[in-house]
Amino acid sequence: MDISLDQLWDEALGHLQVQLSRPTFEAWIKTARAESLVDNRLTICTPSEWARGWLQKHYAPTITEVVQRVAGIPLQVEFSVSPHALAEEEAHSTAISSTSRSSSSLPASATLGLEVNGGLPMRAPDLNPKYSFSRFVVGANNRMAHAAALAVADKPGRAYNPLFLCGGVGLGKTHLMQAIGHYQLEADRRAKIFYVSTERFTNDLIDAIRRDGMQSFREHYRDVDVLLVDDIQFIEGKEYTQEEFFHTFNTLHESGKQIILAADRSPHLIPRLQERLCSRFSMGLIAEIQSPDIETRMAILKKKAEYEGMNLPAGVIEYIATTYTNNIRELEGALIRAVAYVSISGLPMSVETIQPILNPPTEPKEITADIVISVVCEEFGIDRDSLLGSSRKRDISQARQVAMFLMRHHTNLSLPKIGDYFGGKDHTTVLYSCEKVSQLQRESLQFDRQLQNLAERLRVTANNRDP
Numbered sequence: 001m002d003i004s005l006d007q008l009w010d011e012a013l014g015h016l017q018v019q020l021s022r023p024t025f026e027a028w029i030k031t032a033r034a035e036s037l038v039d040n041r042l043t044i045c046t047p048s049e050w051a052r053g054w055l056q057k058h059y060a061p062t063i064t065e066v067v068q069r070v071a072g073i074p075l076q077v078e079f080s081v082s083p084h085a086l087a088e089e090e091a092h093s094t095a096i097s098s099t100s101r102s103s104s105s106l107p108a109s110a111t112l113g114l115e116v117n118g119g120l121p122m123r124a125p126d127l128n129p130k131y132s133f134s135r136f137v138v139g140a141n142n143r144m145a146h147a148a149a150l151a152v153a154d155k156p157g158r159a160y161n162p163l164f165l166c167g168g169v170g171l172g173k174t175h176l177m178q179a180i181g182h183y184q185l186e187a188d189r190r191a192k193i194f195y196v197s198t199e200r201f202t203n204d205l206i207d208a209i210r211r212d213g214m215q216s217f218r219e220h221y222r223d224v225d226v227l228l229v230d231d232i233q234f235i236e237g238k239e240y241t242q243e244e245f246f247h248t249f250n251t252l253h254e255s256g257k258q259i260i261l262a263a264d265r266s267p268h269l270i271p272r273l274q275e276r277l278c279s280r281f282s283m284g285l286i287a288e289i290q291s292p293d294i295e296t297r298m299a300i301l302k303k304k305a306e307y308e309g310m311n312l313p314a315g316v317i318e319y320i321a322t323t324y325t326n327n328i329r330e331l332e333g334a335l336i337r338a339v340a341y342v343s344i345s346g347l348p349m350s351v352e353t354i355q356p357i358l359n360p361p362t363e364p365k366e367i368t369a370d371i372v373i374s375v376v377c378e379e380f381g382i383d384r385d386s387l388l389g390s391s392r393k394r395d396i397s398q399a400r401q402v403a404m405f406l407m408r409h410h411t412n413l414s415l416p417k418i419g420d421y422f423g424g425k426d427h428t429t430v431l432y433s434c435e436k437v438s439q440l441q442r443e444s445l446q447f448d449r450q451l452q453n454l455a456e457r458l459r460v461t462a463n464n465r466d467p
């Protein structure tokens, strides 16, 4: 073998990254390193006892196969725990048990202004106040899902458990599932309602494994009255997340707690979903939401305009409802764009005014990270280096959080890729920033408007760029 130990492991990492799912790679493989190679025995050092056991049990054959391929000779793979990590783990667990659940032990992420519970997010405020039953328009496309959601809200844990909401992008699944949460909280302010995206669940799990905090992770996710999990299709192929979610599900279900899941398709169409999860997801009620018809689209626009205090001519409502047919988020986006354009241009609100900016509704140009950076710099009056740097000045760090949020929502970049733009920030920092901005958006109408305006400027800038 004519490569060094480091080269061998680096190359093996490259292969493993391609072969394994991202969370698996991030949680288990990336955190390990090659320690020694003696007499064809490769020792891989892991950050915790937990990680060592898991790698040994589940990934030993894959890793062996890859390192042998890279080295070109037969190798025997062994796993060890870093002595440094052992000492740290011990110190950490002593600290946790001595300050158990005390708010004075908040970790560093508290500097982002988020409330944390041993690193995990707090509950109820995650619900969007706009996503209530009263703001949900019922039409032929969602009547059954709406009725099922009301039944579940009325008798949680007894009507349909789980309730599985499925349907295409932007059709109201999140709105409906959160409406159940609001309903519960209205009935009992102390009800433990927990809304979480599957991505968040996975990230919390990865963090818990890294910090050896599985116990608090489990307590956190299992001590709820109603668990709402969004975009559950993203659990596909993530075997460890599936395993952990299976136990969370069972614990809650067995104790009569309500589970509501949302996905873009029904459980049996989610690829690489364990059979036992598929059957559990299907054992309550699967309620599908379809694309809304023209009457429902018009009713949604009217209701939205009413709540936002906008005065819209009937012709404008009809024009937008006829132009945007499939996705309610896009329908609402068109309305917001039309209102923003009218207020910026000073022109009257009419079909003639808005037609050029709403047509064609499809194929918008791609919004890039660069566009986000330049629009945010302009908005906040700061230069690019400051935005991408590490200054902790309040206005700069807030602009940075907004930029991360916009990249998350308007580009296809993953959390780690976004982190790379900001000097290699960790994906959890990016996620916290996005959540912080979402929270501010929910709390402040003015900030919500500012974000909507920024989003509109991103679209306009992208569309005006040369191809």
Ligand SMILES: Nc1ncnc2c1ncn2[C@@H]1O[C@H](COP(=O)(O)OP(=O)(O)OP(=O)(O)O)[C@@H](O)[C@H]1O
Binding pocket: 130, 131, 135, 136, 137, 138, 142, 167, 168, 169, 170, 171, 172, 173, 174, 175, 176, 231, 264, 300, 328, 329, 332
């Ligand atoms: N029936 C409805 N009445 C009023 N507003 C609606 C309705 N359906 C959807 N909306 C609005 O459309 C937007 C998109 O809805 P939502 O986020 O719930 O969609 P989703 O199905 O969860 O999308 P995704 O698959 O992207 O997660 C939200 O602003 C929501 O309030």
